[in-house]
Amino acid sequence: MAEFLKQYLSPEWLAYAIVAFIHAFILINIVAVGALVFIWLERKVSGRIQDRLGPTRVGGKFGWLQTLADGLKLVTKEDLCPKGADQLLFLAAPYVSFCASFAAYMALPFADGWVGIRLNVAVFFIIAVIGLEVFGVILAGYASASKWSLFGAMREAAQVVSYEVPLGMCVVVPVLLAGSMDLITIAQMQTAGAAQMGWFTHWYVFNDPFTFITFWVYFTCATASVNRAPFDLAEAESELVAGFHTEYSGLRWSIFFMAEYGSMFAVSGLAALLFFGGWNGPLPITHWLGLADASNPVLHYAGNLLGALNFVGKCVFGVTFMMWVRWTLPRLRIDQVMTTCLKYCTPLAAAMFAGAVIWRFLLPGGLILPSDQGLVREAHTEIQAAAPADPAAPAAADASEPVGDRVAHVTPQNELVGAGRGTH
Amino acid sequence: MEPINWHSVFFLVFALLACGFAVAVLLTSNIVRMAFYLVLSLAATSGLFFLAGADFVGAMQVMIYVGGTLVLLIFGVMLTAQGPFISMKTSAGEWTLGIMVGGLLLAVLLQAATSIDAWQPQAVIEGDARPTATRLGMGLLGARVDKLDEVDPVQRGGMSGYLLPFEIVSVHLLVVLVGSAYLARPKKRAQNSSWEGLK
Numbered sequence: 001m002a003e004f005l006k007q008y009l010s011p012e013w014l015a016y017a018i019v020a021f022i023h024a025f026i027l028i029n030i031v032a033v034g035a036l037v038f039i040w041l042e043r044k045v046s047g048r049i050q051d052r053l054g055p056t057r058v059g060g061k062f063g064w065l066q067t068l069a070d071g072l073k074l075v076t077k078e079d080l081c082p083k084g085a086d087q088l089l090f091l092a093a094p095y096v097s098f099c100a101s102f103a104a105y106m107a108l109p110f111a112d113g114w115v116g117i118r119l120n121v122a123v124f125f126i127i128a129v130i131g132l133e134v135f136g137v138i139l140a141g142y143a144s145a146s147k148w149s150l151f152g153a154m155r156e157a158a159q160v161v162s163y164e165v166p167l168g169m170c171v172v173v174p175v176l177l178a179g180s181m182d183l184i185t186i187a188q189m190q191t192a193g194a195a196q197m198g199w200f201t202h203w204y205v206f207n208d209p210f211t212f213i214t215f216w217v218y219f220t221c222a223t224a225s226v227n228r229a230p231f232d233l234a235e236a237e238s239e240l241v242a243g244f245h246t247e248y249s250g251l252r253w254s255i256f257f258m259a260e261y262g263s264m265f266a267v268s269g270l271a272a273l274l275f276f277g278g279w280n281g282p283l284p285i286t287h288w289l290g291l292a293d294a295s296n297p298v299l300h301y302a303g304n305l306l307g308a309l310n311f312v313g314k315c316v317f318g319v320t321f322m323m324w325v326r327w328t329l330p331r332l333r334i335d336q337v338m339t340t341c342l343k344y345c346t347p348l349a350a351a352m353f354a355g356a357v358i359w360r361f362l363l364p365g366g367l368i369l370p371s372d373q374g375l376v377r378e379a380h381t382e383i384q385a386a387a388p389a390d391p392a393a394p395a396a397a398d399a400s401e402p403v404g405d406r407v408a409h410v411t412p413q414n415e416l417v418g419a420g421r422g423t424h
Numbered sequence: 425m426e427p428i429n430w431h432s433v434f435f436l437v438f439a440l441l442a443c444g445f446a447v448a449v450l451l452t453s454n455i456v457r458m459a460f461y462l463v464l465s466l467a468a469t470s471g472l473f474f475l476a477g478a479d480f481v482g483a484m485q486v487m488i489y490v491g492g493t494l495v496l497l498i499f500g501v502m503l504t505a506q507g508p509f510i511s512m513k514t515s516a517g518e519w520t521l522g523i524m525v526g527g528l529l530l531a532v533l534l535q536a537a538t539s540i541d542a543w544q545p546q547a548v549i550e551g552d553a554r555p556t557a558t559r560l561g562m563g564l565l566g567a568r569v570d571k572l573d574e575v576d577p578v579q580r581g582g583m584s585g586y587l588l589p590f591e592i593v594s595v596h597l598l599v600v601l602v603g604s605a606y607l608a609r610p611k612k613r614a615q616n617s618s619w620e621g622l623k
Contacts, residue, residue: 016430089460119479128487135463135494142456142501150501157498164491 097136152243187278268318
């Protein structure tokens with residue numbers, strides 16, 4: 001896009017500045033408008049779960065302008081700063097929180113190539129940056145000069161620092177399967193190799209039983225690390241008034257909420273990319289429409305647009321799931337939170353990691369369908385061509401051993417695996 | 425008009441941010457604000473790494489240094505919140521020592537900086553030649569892929585990579601973790617022996 005604009009604008013830097021501005025504008029609006037929609041959705045979902053209607057009046061039928069009305073109310077509120085507070089840190093804390101949450105979007109791809117910065121360590125970067133959101137919370141809790149705030153901040157700190165460990169372990173499993181930390185590569189690996197179809201069977205969550213459990217551990221830890229119920233001890237309105245944001249009012253308070261919904265969307269997006277194929281849908285719709293062809297720019301763009309919609313849909317589903325959990329489960333105590341992390345999530349994540357490695361070693365082609373290796377697919381088609389009597393679906397009915405052995409003598413990579421198994 | 429080297433401009437921006445916040449760490453006496461400025465300074469440094477194309481090192485900087493300072497901040501808040509230690513007074517002796525050590529480091533760095541001929545950055549390599557962490561990772565796993573092309577047999581030594589030092593460091597860290605868990609465990613009272621005595 002910058003290259004295109006450069007032809008028409010005389011100073012070259014102006015073209016780059018405009019393009020950078022457009023991209024930043026789009027990303028900021030994904031977070032801000034997303035927060036508007038999600039707050040409305042949260043009200044509706046909580047209303048329905050509690051057998052109420054939720055907002056119904058503002059803006060027509062479903063009360064869909066409710067958040068905007070709330071926002072206007074928040075803007076008109078007075079921007080307070082408590083007397084004993086550390087003024088600089090108190091004022092800066094919401095922005096720190098929001099910056100950390102927003103920084104994750106720089107490396108979060110929405111479709112093939114639709115990403116702010118394509119980092120080859122994007123997974124690592126996002127995990128590192130999401131963990132920094134707690135920084136703003138701690139600053140807010142400390143600088144408010146209030147006991148409730150400090151309690152909330154300390155709880156949040158203990159919780160987030162603990163949950164980083166199993167979260168990191170869960171994220172490593174798809175990275176291991178894809179052999180890359182680049183999120184675009186990871187998502188493309190889930191389209192079944194050279195055929196580029198994109199059935200849901202190729203998603204890493206269905207790759208093997210270990211990744212399936214890993215996803216649930218990841219989701220638990222992600223919920224905890226973005227400070228959502230049942231892990232919302234930092235707010236705990238029944239004990240700590242409002243936790244770390246007790247002393248905040250008006251727009252600064254709402255920036256905290258924008259950061260929270262922003263990171264909910266980001267961790268859901270990471271889950272969609274790592275486990276649910278990113279923009280590759282449950283059905284290969286872009287493939288059926290012939291939009292998966294990368295050589296034609298217009299078709300490719302249309303395919304990417306569909307893919308981005310698909311990806312956003314998955315993220316919204318993840319966020320809605322978090323809301324459902326929030327209004328269903330009661331809040332945990334701090335010791336229960338720590339027990340969940342250290343006694344259940346961490347050992348589970350470690351065991352699933354070991355299991356995924358062993359599965360990868362023994363069954364590189366996967367049990368149901370050869371998931372991501374073009375070589376293995378070719379091997380299968382060769383076998384099927386050689387033996388037409390064999391029914392087309394070798395997968396679920398076959399035990400693991402025959403699949404492994406049949407593949408083993410064809411591809412060089414699997415010969416190694418076969419040899420390794422022989423020596424054991 | 426000569427085209428502006430935007431790479432240098434952004435380098436200056438990040439460098440000024442890093443240095444400015446580093447000076448702010450020195451000038452403030454509030455321990456939590458110190459940690460806050462330190463985090464900002466380290467984050468600006470990671471921006472420099474990203475600017476240099478070293479994504480992995482930049483992300484590492486965010487993860488380890490910024491995250492580590494975050495834990496430092498947590499302890500700073502926990503131990504000093506509203507207490508008498510909230511502001512740190514540095515004595516003249518500490519200033520002298522600090523200036524000596526810092527001045528020596530500055531002298532070394534200045535000498536290294538001025539010995540470079542030209543400050544023009546190399547042309548950005550187009551295409552797929554971006555540096556990745558693959559070689560480093562393979563080296564840590566025990567395979568020096570960067571030495572495969574080496575013709576000189578003397579230079580080809582050390583093909584085993586860094587697996588042994590890596591493992592030693594990890595075992596060492598494990599020992600430290602186990603040790604700290606041992607030190608932090610709740611002290612058990614000697615109830616069992618008295619129970620035995622009652623029987």
